Amino acid sequence: MASTPIKKLSKGIQEVLIFNNEEDVSVSLAKLTSELSEKYTNDKGKFTVVLSGGTLIDSLRKLLEAPYKDSVNWAKWHVFWVDERVVPKNHPDSNYKLAYDGFLSKVPIPSGQVYAINDSLSAEGAADDYEACLKHLVNTGVLELSTTTGFPIFDLMLLGMGPDGHMASLFPGHPLCQEKHRWVTYITNSPKPPPVRITFTFPVINASANIALVITGHGEAGAVAKALRPDLMPVEMVSIGGEFTWFLDKDAASKLPN
Numbered sequence: 001m002a003s004t005p006i007k008k009l010s011k012g013i014q015e016v017l018i019f020n021n022e023e024d025v026s027v028s029l030a031k032l033t034s035e036l037s038e039k040y041t042n043d044k045g046k047f048t049v050v051l052s053g054g055t056l057i058d059s060l061r062k063l064l065e066a067p068y069k070d071s072v073n074w075a076k077w078h079v080f081w082v083d084e085r086v087v088p089k090n091h092p093d094s095n096y097k098l099a100y101d102g103f104l105s106k107v108p109i110p111s112g113q114v115y116a117i118n119d120s121l122s123a124e125g126a127a128d129d130y131e132a133c134l135k136h137l138v139n140t141g142v143l144e145l146s147t148t149t150g151f152p153i154f155d156l157m158l159l160g161m162g163p164d165g166h167m168a169s170l171f172p173g174h175p176l177c178q179e180k181h182r183w184v185t186y187i188t189n190s191p192k193p194p195p196v197r198i199t200f201t202f203p204v205i206n207a208s209a210n211i212a213l214v215i216t217g218h219g220e221a222g223a224v225a226k227a228l229r230p231d232l233m234p235v236e237m238v239s240i241g242g243e244f245t246w247f248l249d250k251d252a253a254s255k256l257p258n
């Protein structure tokens, strides 16, 4: 049974659907995912899906129930991770383990179409290896490149957001948020444990054909309000060709993050 949002907002080209509870989010997410699966499978013979870790995996549970469990063409799915902790695949912190235990082990996606990181490598090595894997999949026709940006296009990214506003392993204010060239990069000082991770970069996230950002619970409410605040303050609307410099004293700057 489909669930109806209690409210719809828009922020630029983004649509924001607000549901009564997490159960309704999960129902609606399953419907959207199965519809996109059918569309891409019919159009292109495959469906490339990117998972995150965290609470997202539990929110996918309705896909494991009727009618989706038997109607989705799981054999056409190719599964990737937007970020991964550089730990063994059987470690409790592994995003692969989370997804395998909670979702992937319960649906018949061919194991050769589930692209986990090489957990025997360093963070840098695992990021290089995962990027090479994606480039190989471009060569074999599983992934396509954007003709405008040259980055790979995934059909659907299923993403979450942490209470601090991080998505994938891209943390607010971290230099990795500015990466413009790499497809996959790594972090060894993640503010959220575990510290060593790999992550897709923003150009790859931005090249995605569809993104479902799934956020549930009170913990993320502050970050959601900040991300979706309706109006820019006038000072944020200034856009000049030359330099625009803010002069603040320490008191005025006291609520900025370090």
Ligand SMILES: O=C1O[C@H](COP(=O)(O)O)[C@@H](O)[C@H](O)[C@H]1O
Pocket: 052, 053, 054, 055, 056, 083, 084, 085, 095, 159, 160, 161, 162, 163, 166, 167, 168, 169, 192
């Ligand atoms: O560390 C991570 O956190 C984010 C958010 O997780 P959530 O439990 O607050 O939903 C997750 O999207 C990311 O994949 C993961 O590595």
